[in-house]
Amino acid sequence: MQRKASAVWKGGLKEGKGTVSATSGVLSNTPYSFTTRFENTPGTNPEELIAAAHAACFSMALSAQLGGANLTPESISTTATLSLDKLEAGWAITTIQLDVAAKVPGADDAAFQKAAENAKSGCPVSKVLNAKITMTAKLEK
Numbered sequence: 086m087q088r089k090a091s092a093v094w095k096g097g098l099k100e101g102k103g104t105v106s107a108t109s110g111v112l113s114n115t116p117y118s119f120t121t122r123f124e125n126t127p128g129t130n131p132e133e134l135i136a137a138a139h140a141a142c143f144s145m146a147l148s149a150q151l152g153g154a155n156l157t158p159e160s161i162s163t164t165a166t167l168s169l170d171k172l173e174a175g176w177a178i179t180t181i182q183l184d185v186a187a188k189v190p191g192a193d194d195a196a197f198q199k200a201a202e203n204a205k206s207g208c209p210v211s212k213v214l215n216a217k218i219t220m221t222a223k224l225e226k
Contacts, residue, residue, distance in 0.1 A: 101119070102116060105129070142208045156200075158187050
């Protein structure tokens with residue numbers, strides 16, 4: 086299985102502009118720039134896309150872990166907060182905090198926490214990131 090995405094950048098770092106696209110069409114010439122990345126101007130950036138991918142991947146991995154314990158989630162809501170920090174060696178994604186809340190009928194907290202920890206370490210996006218990944222997991226009633 087392969088997935089493809091592409092980016093085009095035109096111009097210098099600060100005044101230039103780029104677009105990102107994915108073969109699925111979900112992203113199609115979606116603009117990004119220095120200001121959307123480093124100055125909080127509205128628009129996307131690579132780190133936001135990584136955070137979205139991590140939240141989505143983790144949620145699916147948690148669903149799979151729960152299914153392995155014969156539990157079916159009613160809902161899983163995950164927010165990934167990614168930190169991009171300037172280090173001596175340059176900019177780096179240093180941490181990602183996953184905050185998850187899930188409604189899982191019949192689950193006890195111990196089984197849920199175990200499933201969440203397994204999902205955090207087993208999610209393919211977690212495995213590819215060289216960052217400290219932390220998590221809070223709340224089982225809702």
